[in-house]
Amino acid sequence: MTEAPLLAYYGDDFTGSTDVMEALSVNGVPTVLFLRRPTAAELARFPEARAVGIAGISRAKSPAWMDEHLPGIFAGLRALGAPLVHYKICSTFDSAPEIGSIGRAIDIGARVLGTRQTPVVVGAPVLRRYQAFGNLFATVGDETYRIDRHPTMSCHPVTPMTEGDLRRHLARQTDKPVALMDVLALWSEDYPARHRALLDGDAGVLLYDVLDDVTQRRTGELLWRDVTDGADSRFCVGSSGVEYALIAHWRASGAVPLPAAPRASAATASDRVxxxxxxxxxxxxxxxxxxxxxxxxxxxxxxxxxxxxxxxxxxxxxxxxxxxxxxxxxxxxxxxxxxxxxxxxxxxxxxxxxxxxxxxxxxxxxxxxxxxxxxxxxxxxxxxxxxxxxxxxxxxxxxxxxxxxxxxxxxxxxxxxxxxxxxxxxxxxxxxxxxxxxxxxxxxxxxxx
Incomplete structure (x- = not known):
């Protein structure tokens, strides 16, 4: 890299890590995903990169593992100089207090990055994941389910989702109070003021409803405004909905210049896979x-x-x-x-x-x-x-x-x-x-x- 990246992230599993890389790369933000903490020489091999990720395995790990490993990982990402450090989670939010705890990751990241209030963005319409009034929904085929009624995630063998309200789900994993910037607030004309009131409150976690193009773009606007108003790295948690929200804002506002259309690329056919x-x-x-x-x-x-x-x-x-x-x-x-x-x-x-x-x-x-x-x-x-x-x-x-x-x-x-x-x-x-x-x-x- 020749300059500090726009964003640095750690993915809690490898497939989710490539999800973020794709969201950024195809929208004109060159991204490299490292499969371990990179050396300076390895970073130097990607001078064009404007975003850097590290693929991880914390989704399958205990809070004790997170306590041991995540502080060093977050400190390393912060050292890259990105204004935003993202802990990437699955868009189905499946997690539990004893394994893959999103709440524990929030606690660690907020402490390492010095963030008083951690934004959490899960909805990603392009992935057919939607959040409304704090509840998460996912579409399978032609039917949309609240996540605790999803035919797969409600009975996941390791981390079944038994609660659709993400505020209640997170309350099992962190002691931080959780607030919500809901869909009505994001649709309103005074959404910046309503957001400011939540930022000034005492919540340690702030969830954002993302249901459609408007809520996605405005969430990206509010995230980026909060980042650019600060003097240090900002920590956030979420699915690739974080990146899709930021891209929607960057494209609409010109805050970060992007190609007029997503970058097209192609691979030739292979005879075998x-x-x-x-x-x-x-x-x-x-x-x-x-x-x-x-x-x-x-x-x-x-x-x-x-x-x-x-x-x-x-x-x-x-x-x-x-x-x-x-x-x-x-x-x-x-x-x-x-x-x-x-x-x-x-x-x-x-x-x-x-x-x-x-x-x-x-x-x-x-x-x-x-x-x-x-x-x-x-x-x-x-x-x-x-x-x-x-x-x-x-x-x-x-x-x-x-x-x-x-x-x-x-x-x-x-x-x-x-x-x-x-x-x-x-x-x-x-x-x-x-x-x-x-x-x-x-x-x-x-x-x-």
Whole structure:
């Protein structure tokens, strides 16, 4: 980088981190996403970057882990000199006091960044996520659900959303009072004054309703005004709705010059794609089924065999051999550990050690992906699942990603930056469980939706 970035962010999982990178990059804000805390030399390799992210795994971690790791991460982001530091969370807000606690991240970030009141923006209409009167809604197909009635998120295996009002949900995770800039305040003509009254209040957290273009743009305006009025880095929390709100304001006001239209880019088609999935989402299950019905070779991964010390290496080698052979025959491959909800045996393994299970299975899937790509020379891949993506990319040893082209909102095709020449320049998409249409894997292979 040649100057301080406009924004620096930490994503609580890898798929969400690429979501922010896409939102900024395709709207004319060059962004680099590091997969670990970058060195000065690595930062210098991206002189054009105006936003910098670090992909993380805190969504799957305990408050004790956050206490140990997040202060240093936030201090490092602040040291980049960006006026805004963003802790990026999932647009479904799934979290719990004991794992992936958004409240704990707010407490830590506010303390490190010296922020008295933390803005929280979750709604992102482009992702079909909406917040109204403090309640979060998400659309699936043609139906919109309050998040505590969402067919997947209400029964998430780790962090089920049992409360739709984000004020009440956050109250379980932080002692800070939570206020709301609601949709009626944002629609009103005196929205700046109503916002100022909330800023002058005693709340430690301020939620913003985002329901439509007006509330999105005005939220971005209020966020940026608060940032530019201050003399130090400002801390905020939210989905990529933060970036979409800022972009709407920057574009409307000219406060930050942007191209007149989103930057168009394209990738050429690939003859094959390697897909590894650890996602339990029914959306991903539908995408796997579509792929199997349309010419992809499927391989079912057995978590119990992969994780058992006496069978793990042999099971992994069988998977690598099978997937490599299919790719060398010219077929695309999808290797998956679950087709929707996990079976009872896998659920029992998870319940015995949730964090250890996810880590060890993700590492095995990362080894499968990396070794298969090495053996076959295939240069395009997909990893499905937020936790799986983090562990797989760490296993691969890459240090950064940049956006190549959009595929589905929130899960672009990216370029891998790695010191290893076998992996440098690889093209990969990190897909969240709820993202994409049924032919998503074929769209990645084609290089466009």
């Amino acid at each position: 390697m897909v590894v999935s650890g996602s339990c989402s029914p959306v991903t299950a539908g995408q796997i089924r579509w792929a199997l019905e349309n010419g992809f070779e499927g391989y079912t991964l057995d978590p119990a065999a992969l994780l058992a010390p006496q069978t793990g290496e042999a099971a992994l080698e069988r998977a690598i051999g099978h997937c490599s052979a299919a790719l060398e025959q010219g077929r695309s491959v999808v290797a998956f550990s679950s087709l929707g909800a996990p079976d009872k045996r896998t659920r029992a393994l998870f319940n015995d050690d949730p964090e250890g299970f996810s880590h060890r299975l993700g590492r095995a899937q990362g080894r499968l992906l990396t070794e298969t790509l090495r053996r076959t020379g295939v240069r395009r891949a997909v990893v499905a699942g937020g936790d799986t993506s983090g562990h797989a990319m760490n296993e691969m040893g890459a240090y950064a990603l940049t956006t190549l082209t959009p595929i589905a909102p929130g899960s672009p095709l990216c370029t891998v930056h790695a010191d290893d020449p076998d992996l440098d320049g690889l093209q990969i998409a990190l897909k969240g469980g709820q993202v994409g249409q049924a032919p998503y894997f074929a769209h990645v292979r084609a290089g466009h939706a």
